[in-house]
Amino acid sequence: MITGILMLTVRFDENGENEIILNFVKENQLFSKNLLSQIYPSTSEVKALSDGACWVIDRYFFDRILTEYDVKEQFIIHELLGLSRDTFSHLRKSTTSKEERVRMCIKQIGEQLGTVGENGEIVLPAAITQPIIASFSTATREFVALIIKKLTCEGILQVRPKPWIILDVDRL
Structure with missing residues (x-):
């Protein structure tokens, strides 16, 4: 959950020269840095584009809440669909001029x-x-x-x- 604007980036080399912006996150949105890191190991970063605040929710606490309300799988599927949409969007753009x-x-x-x-x-x-x-x-x-x-x-x-x-x- 944030105020301000963040960008999610994926790096394709060690020095960061080959880096793309995967997507943007704006106010009142939730994203899982942990899930992003699992899909793009050691190459994903979250960078601030504006002043703001990002609240970190303890992942074990969050996991317990999702499990308690029986929505963990739905949350993971929702996040994976979002990342798939972002990846597909970049693939689609790569076919254009x-x-x-x-x-x-x-x-x-x-x-x-x-x-x-x-x-x-x-x-x-x-x-x-x-x-x-x-x-x-x-x-x-x-x-x-x-x-x-x-x-x-x-x-x-x-x-x-x-x-x-x-x-x-x-x-x-």
Whole structure:
């Protein structure tokens, strides 16, 4: 359970150069770092994107509660389905062009973390930056900068002043 924004990352090498953002966790969500570590041993991390708080629930206590209310299997299945969805989402993105991947990632971040305005625009959290979009989309920072400039010129995205605003989600 958290306040703020966290990102779940998976690293594919020791020095962290080949790392992707698996997904984001926002306020009032529960996630199992223990389960994530079991699926992606020693390569998964949780990183803060904004100020906030994360409460750690003792896993043995949590396990007892889940067992007592006979929902342990359902919880594990729910978490595994979420991780499978995240993994499938990355696989699906890998079959698209780089530009389409960047667009999909900006849209996904907006839908997951953004705040919808009066006119349907989505305000992204100030913590979202080009490097984060690059890592989430597995594109280079330079390419992300080009696509963001293109989206800005097309009137789809507003990047100045911060926070970024998705002006037209349908065209994204």
